[in-house]
Amino acid sequence: MIKINKIKENAILPHYAHEGDAGVDLYSAENYVLRPGQITLVSTGIKLAIPKGYEAQIRPKSGLAL
Secondary structure, eight states: OOEEEESSTTOOOOBOSSTTOSSOBOOOSSOOOOOTTOOOOOOOSEEEEOOTTOOOOOOOOTTOOO
16 A cells, blocks of 8 residues: 655545546646646645555556647
């Protein structure tokens, strides 16, 4: 089990959007306006305690092009 703590009050905890989903949805804790080609760090407002031997991956959501 992975422990998840909010570090910002407005953070949304990751969760499965639909039964059978392979991964959880991750949310931004802030609103951003990006220009085409712009790169920025996005705050999720959470921190994870990932056990030794495990990893977390951030992947594009199906149906969205990055």
